[in-house]
Amino acid sequence: xxxxxxxxxxxxxxxxxxxxxxxxxxxxxxxxxxxxxxxxxxxxxxxxxxxxxxxxxxxxxxxxxxxxxxxxxxxxxxxxxxxxxxxxxxxxxxxxxxxxxxxxxxxxxxxxxxxxxxxxxxxxxxxxxxxxxxxxxxxxxxxxxxxxxxxxxxxxxxxxxxxxxxxxxxxxxxxxxxxxxxxxxxxxxxxxxxxxxxxxxxxxxxxxxxxxxxxxxxxxxxxxxxxxxxxxxxxxxxxxxxxxxxxxxxxxxxxxxxxxxxxxxxxxxxxxxxxxxxxxxxxxxxxxxxxxxxxxxxxxxxxxxxxxxxxxxxxxxxxxxxxxxxxxxxxxxxxxxxxxxxxxxxxxxxxxxxxxxxxxxxxxxxxxxxxxxxxxxxxxxxxxxxxxxxxxxxxxxxxxxxxxxxxxxxxxxxxxxxxxxxxxxxxxxxxxxxxxxxxxxxxxxx
Numbered sequence: 117x118x119x120x121x122x123x124x125x126x127x128x129x130x131x132x133x134x135x136x137x138x139x140x141x142x143x144x145x146x147x148x149x150x151x152x153x154x155x156x157x158x159x160x161x162x163x164x165x166x167x168x169x170x171x172x173x174x175x176x177x178x179x180x181x182x183x184x185x186x187x188x189x190x191x192x193x194x195x196x197x198x199x200x201x202x203x204x205x206x207x208x209x210x211x212x213x214x215x216x217x218x219x220x221x222x223x224x225x226x227x228x229x230x231x232x233x234x235x236x237x238x239x240x241x242x243x244x245x246x247x248x249x250x251x252x253x254x255x256x257x258x259x260x261x262x263x264x265x266x267x268x269x270x271x272x273x274x275x276x277x278x279x280x281x282x283x284x285x286x287x288x289x290x291x292x293x294x295x296x297x298x299x300x301x302x303x304x305x306x307x308x309x310x311x312x313x314x315x316x317x318x319x320x321x322x323x324x325x326x327x328x329x330x331x332x333x334x335x336x337x338x339x340x341x342x343x344x345x346x347x348x349x350x351x352x353x354x355x356x357x358x359x360x361x362x363x364x365x366x367x368x369x370x371x372x373x374x375x376x377x378x379x380x381x382x383x384x385x386x387x388x389x390x391x392x393x394x395x396x397x398x399x400x401x402x403x404x405x406x407x408x409x410x411x412x413x414x415x416x417x418x419x420x421x422x423x424x425x426x427x428x429x430x431x432x433x434x435x436x437x438x439x440x441x442x443x444x445x446x447x448x449x450x451x452x453x454x455x456x457x458x459x460x461x462x463x464x465x466x467x468x469x470x471x472x473x474x475x476x477x478x479x480x481x482x483x484x485x486x487x488x489x490x491x492x493x494x495x496x497x498x499x500x501x502x503x504x505x506x507x508x509x510x511x512x513x514x515x516x517x518x519x520x521x522x523x524x525x526x527x528x529x530x531x532x533x534x535x536x537x538x539x540x541x542x543x544x545x546x547x548x549x550x551x552x553x554x555x556x557x558x559x560x561x562x
Contacts, residue, residue, distance in 0.1 A: 118324035119341075121312040121332055122355045124502040125531035127495075128311040131358045132322065138361040140422055141482065142311055145495055147525075149177055149223060151479070152314055153213045154299060157225070159206060162199050169203050171211065171225065178222045181211060185226035187241050210300075216479045228270075231292040232309070232317055234339045235277040235285055238292035242270015250275045263289055276320065309335070316341060318457055326354065350510040351503055359503070365423050365482055372416060376409045380420065382483050386429040389417055393435060407441030410434045414445045418452035427458070427477035431470045442471075449473065494523040497543045502532075504545050509533035512548040516557055519543045 117134040126147075132140035144150050157171035157179050169186075171179040183189055186202040203209065211225035231238045245265070247256045251273065259273050262282050277285065312325065313335050325336050325343045333345045346352055364370075370378040375394040381387065391413045393406070417432060434445060446464050449471070453460035459476040466472060486496040497519055508515050514535035521540055529536045537554050539546065539561070547557040 117322045118326065119312055119316060119322060120352065120354050120358065121310075121325065121327045122352055122503065123328050123332075124498075124506055125533075126525065126528070127498050127502055129355065129499070129503070130311050130315060131355070132315075132319070133354070133358075138358055138365075138423060139419070140315075141358070141362060141365070142315060143485070143495065143499065144311055145498065148495075149173065149175075149213055151213050151216055152309065154229065155179065155211055155213065155225065156208055157211055158208050159203050162203070162205060164199050167199055169199060170222070171209065179211065179213075179225045180217070180222040181209070181225050181227070185214075185224075185228055187227045190228055190241055190243050193243065229296075231295050232314075233274075233288045233292055234317075235274055235280045235288050236292065237272040237274065238289065238296070239270030239272070240293075240296045241268055242272075243268060244270045246270070246272040248273060248275040248277075251278060259285075262286075265289075312336065313339070326352065328352065351507045355503065356507075361423075362482070362499075365420070366486060370416060370420060372409070372412050374409070374412075376413065378413060378416060378420070380424075380426075382426065382481060386431065387426050389420075389430065389432045391432065391434045403436075403438045403441070406435035406437035407444070410437050410441055410445050411448060414448040415452065418449060418456075421460075421475055422456060422458075424482045425479060426481050427475045430473050430475060432473075433470055436469060445471065492520060492523065492543065497523050500543045501545070505532050505534065505536065508545070508548050512550075514549065514551040514554040515545060516547040516554050517543070517545050 117132060117139065120131045120133055122129045126145055128144050128146060130142040131138055149155060155173045155177075157173045160170050160172045160178075162169050167183040169181045169183075171181055173179055181203070183196070183199050183202055186197075188197050188202040209227060210229065211227055212229040213223050214226050215224035217223040228239055228241055230242075231240075245260055247259070251259070255278050256273070259277055262285050263271065265271060271289070280288075310332055312327065312332055316322065316325065316336060316339055320339075323341050325332075325341050327333050327336065327343060327345055330345065333343045336343045368380055370380065372378070377392050377394050379390040379392060381389070391410060393409060413432075413434065420426070421430070434442075437445075442465050446462060449462045453462055453473075458478060461474045463472040463474075486493055486499075501517055501519060505515060505517075509532075512534060514537065516537045516539065518539045518541040520543070521538060524538065529538070535551055535554070537558060539558070546561075547554060549557075
């Protein structure tokens, strides 16, 4: 497996590929509030019953701050202050997003901000020393004696810390402290780290990456990855292939070998997946054939859930095979679930023959990121347009695109590597060529 990262003027896109096949896909706008983003926000109101404060970020985004995530709660631990003692209305706070909200819920934030490294997670206001659950007590005692922290600071030792020398641990701690000081002095707050760095820490067993920027290469090499940096102009050829996989992942139908297919329906409350044979099966071999289709479908279902980031309640209507086949399908789902970092509970088959499972929510699904009330989202417009502009800039001087103007940032045109003319409408690249060619095209279109 290896990571493939593509950067455009406004987007970060990341794919996890195994054997040429897309396993996971992540993306975000550079100015988007997501997990890890640092935000200055003003306390709008207090809610004593919920023991929380509701905040408004500088861009107007509503946020939710629980009492136990405030600096005052950390300072007084184990005593618990009231919400009015912890924060006050009108106060401006530096917070970090820890959980993305899905309408109507707000993003959840914390004042106990963190900076992650290869061996350590640094909490400037954490006040405690913690350890990965995979480290035994002997290793924990040894590590606890390695580093010195102030009363205010906190550290979490990652599993990898057991393999690090004392100098490596000290160097990383100092690096994380420096990042915190630079953040407090920065005129504009951004994401804590590049998207690929965040995901590489989540899956430390993935040791290869292909990136576009020097900063990504240097940061990943500090995590021990083998990193290749593309020096070619324009797009990564690998990402062009991934675009096709993303387009398929946006569709309701997923074809299996032999003509069977899945029908995936995402609605607000749950996801329903229907397994179809796609052809007439002889009665004599029906149950055995259905069992074979169901096993293939179970593997593909788990891949699609991960690729599309589908979460919440999921019901799968498998074909009516044998009871042994149902047992095998349930086992396959559990085996695949164990390979994921997201928590998945497989509950098995109901009396109606539906297989039930739940998947831990972490951000929006691919469909939710792409469409909102049947309309294009800003992210989906940029995903479709910006990578193509990067490619076009290698052979053309200017381009005419069509896009919903209200979804484009004011700086969109100035950030691009070529001259861009925008017409109102559904997103698409209409014409490329010289500047004069594009102006002539626009006149002919009027």
